[in-house]
Amino acid sequence: MNNHIKIVYCTQCRWLLRATWMSQEVLTTFNDEVDELTLVPSTGGIFEIYANDKQIWSRKEMKGFPEITELKKRVRDVIAPERDLGHIDRKK
Structure with a gap:
């Protein structure tokens, strides 16, 4: 499968x-x-x-930007659900 990620960002907001x-x-x-x-x-x-x-993240809908660990979990859940993210998955 061809896995792809797309990040749409505002240039006005830099x-x-x-x-x-x-x-x-x-x-x-x-x-x-x-x-x-x-x-x-x-x-x-x-x-x-x-x-x-x-869509795994929307700043407007989710009222902010994702923490990088949350982003990695969401990406993993779509492109490689069986993958263990190590310490990220073990954090409480």
């Missing part, structure tokens, strides 16, 4: 750095599972993340 940091974290953690990661510039305060076309 969220490119946040989007690239999150993309680096996802690519580092899922280097064998992610085949493609796309950054999509947009406007209007948008910050949304999709895994295989399924």
Whole structure:
């Protein structure tokens, strides 16, 4: 399966750095599972993340940005549900 991640970010809000940091974290953690990661510039305060076309985060709906551990769990749940994330999965 071709797994892809898409991060849509607001250029007016200057969220490119946040989007690239999150993309680096996802690519580092899922280097064998992610085949493609796309950054999509947009406007209007948008910050949304999709895994295989399924929305896994919306800043507006969820009232903020994801913690990186939460983002990794959500990505994992879509692209590699059987994968153990080590210490992230063991945190309480």
